[in-house]
Amino acid sequence: MNKNKQHIDEQILLSILNQKASEQDAETFEKWMASHPENKAVFDKMRKIWEKSSEIEVFDKIDVAADWKLVKSKSGASVKSRKLKVFMRYAASIVLLMGLSFVLLYQTTPGFGKLAQQKTEINKDQVLLADGTQVYLNERSRLVYPNQFGSKKRNVKLEGEAYFQVKSDPSKPFIITSGNAIIEVLGTAFNVRNDEYGRTIVTVQSGKVSLTDQKTKKVVYLTKGEKGILHDSNLTESENDEPNFDAWKTGILRFNKTPIPVVFKYIEDYYGVKITNRCERIDTLTFNSIFDNDDIKDVISELELHLNVKTVKRGKHLIVSERNN
Incomplete structure (x- = not known):
């Protein structure tokens, strides 16, 4: 001592x-x-x-x-x-x-008294909160929430990614703490994601959302079709340029004149695979299609036909190369 x-x-x-x-x-x-x-x-x-x-x-x-x-x-x-x-x-x-x-x-302590939690690993899940708010949890995510909300605020904590459909209640703001971000709404639909780069990304589908940095207290207000990004106390807002931000929830991947490298990135994220492209020719091409809950085999077949390439699948690894005619 x-x-x-x-x-x-x-x-x-x-x-x-x-x-x-x-x-x-x-x-x-x-x-x-x-x-x-x-x-x-x-x-x-x-x-x-x-x-x-x-x-x-x-x-x-x-x-x-x-x-x-x-x-x-x-x-x-x-x-x-x-x-x-x-x-x-x-x-x-x-x-x-x-x-x-x-x-x-x-x-x-979640699960002991007033707090509950929902945690996902390889599966997605849904949670209906006490106020009627619907939360869709992506894989490897965690939501901590009270069994009953207080009289003034509705506070929850998120790790990972989730899509919220918040039940409207103008007298009781819905507040999400996620990383260094505080997201506050009254009633709306939006997506919150903590990515591998330490960013918190909020994408609004309807209504209005405020995104605040806990450290600097800077705030941006987001409406339908906008997204805000908080990274290392840098807070930005812009139009949403990611048509597939909610693909993990809807199962729909949309491509409209999308560059092939971007297409491959979306496919990797959604299907949990790694794509190695050995055909430099296709890097400058674009792709148009919609995949609606399609099996990855069907996705591969359409890519091969559209790009005139061959694909070898080895477990979770896809190798794309030139087709020998």
Whole structure:
């Protein structure tokens, strides 16, 4: 143990949290905080847990004085032993810490109390939230949400990618935390994606969405047909130039004079394959077609016919090369 790390009486910490500390206790507390960097971190955690506990109704019903009076009456008037007082002090501290730990678990652990979560790996999934909002989760994504929303806001947290159809409620904003972005809406349909480059991309299909950087507080407002990108505190907005942004959800890939390298990228993303192009001739060509939930075999056949190439499939790897006529 670090010799410079001072001990502090738990009752002083409780008096600080209760905002009932005497001047002497406050001075002792300040010295303890300054004595070691770890003390501040420990107290900050305790304070956060304490603040969370104020939201639980059962804690408001605890009458410490009455409980202590009852203990003394049942133990006899001579309950003045120093050992008993020390024991009761530490017992109370343990009960308090257990209670605060329970509150922290209840407030912050998905599946334990007020929060639930939906997590996907190789499959996609749908979640119907308590307010009627429909969420479509892409593969390798995670949504954390409350079993019941509060009276003022609807807060959820997203990792990965999801498409939201938010139930309209002008009195209760729907707020998504995703990476360093905060997305706020009242009722609309839009897609949120965290990509491999650390970007958060919001694409709006209907309604209006605000996209905010948590660090800089910069904000952009997006409407139908627009997208916003947050990357390393750089926030941009533009028209949506990705017709297949929601292909993972709809199963529809649309190509209209699309350059072949871009076509291959969309096919890789949607079908989970790797394409190696050994035919430089087709890099300058474009492609027109619509694939509506088609099997990858049918996609390959159409590409071979349109581009006059041959394709060899080895597991998840597609090799495109010149056709020998």
